[in-house]
């Protein structure tokens with residue numbers, strides 16, 4: 001049994017329900033001979049990956065869904081062997097730099113070299129691929145490349161990005177890159193200038209509601225648990241979309257969790273948020289109230305725990321900042337505006353440090369300490 005977010009993930013560009021102009025643009029590119037390197041960016045859960053996979057399907061057909069996972073081995077200069085997983089089909093490969101740690105340069109170099117030097121794809125061998133005649137015509141004449149998807153591209157080290165830039169030029173006849181990231185701020189300019197940027201904004205509240213409604217239409221049993229009145233359903237969808245900050249994956253998961261936990265869902269049914277959000281909220285308020293060394297130590301173990309659960313450090317910083325912002329907004333203080341400005345300023349500094357550095361825990365802990373110091377300077381609260 002798969003989660004609704006996976007079960008109802010659209011597979012083709014024509015099934016995508018929002019940002020129609022981008023879908024059209026991708027469709028045109030996929031069927032033309034001129035497919036560029038892409039830099040697809042946007043907030044979490046906005047549908048980046050879904051759109052990229054649908055584009056691949058448009059280019060090569062359903063064969064892109066026949067995936068395998070290979071364990072590749074790379075030799076480091078120290079003689080140590082490095083193993084990591086590559087997801088691939090006959091037409092593309094997918095890698096995630098965070099799996100490679102600081103050795104991403106070697107992996108990028110070796111892997112892309114290997115693909116770049118292997119023979120180009122011959123489309124005539126793939127007669128069974130479900131592609132439009134138009135696509136096949138262009139493909140057989142011009143598109144003889146493999147696509148390499150790089151997830152979380154913003155986590156690539158500078159060295160790896162430099163290597164990527166070189167390989168992009170060297171093997172451009174055989175490889176097309178699709179970089180996926182939340183923000184482009186950590187991507188080096190030479191890569192930005194060699195890729196076509198495509199920004200996928202979060203879906204609007206009504207677009208979110210449309211997807212949720214579509215899922216309920218297909219999940220007959222779940223549909224019965226929700227109100228018949230479409231106005232009431234829309235209120236629930238809006239609450240979900242607001243609570244998830246228009247993160248579509250989270251919205252779908254929240255709706256599924258609501259259904260799983262309640263026989264009937266009404267406009268007053270509480271929304272179940274992921275546990276980590278409560279943990280971050282609790283952490284932020286506790287450091288505002290108790291600015292002590294022992295609290296700092298406790299904060300460290302909570303941060304370690306959150307990072308170990310793969311919550312991205314930048315997201316943690318953002319949530320911490322927003323909770324501290326709300327907390328300080330409720331204080332009755334003369335210098336409140338200045339205090340809040342200092343917190344935001346500290347947050348931007350540590351956000352940059354998270355981009356530049358590699359030890360997330362240091363910077364998150366640094367931010368927490370800084371906030372304690374700022375608060376200590378402005379307030380005495382119990």
Ligand SMILES: Nc1ncnc2c1ncn2[C@@H]1O[C@H](COP(=O)(O)OP(=O)(O)OP(=O)(O)O)[C@@H](O)[C@H]1O
Nearest residue numbers: 005009016017018044045046047048049050248249
């Ligand atoms: N256009 C769409 N129409 C309907 N559902 C969609 C659409 N795009 C995405 N979804 C749903 O939203 C979920 C999340 O989308 P996706 O994984 O593509 O987002 P993402 O931006 O790549 O997320 P992240 O940055 O967190 O990895 C998908 O599993 C799918 O169910």
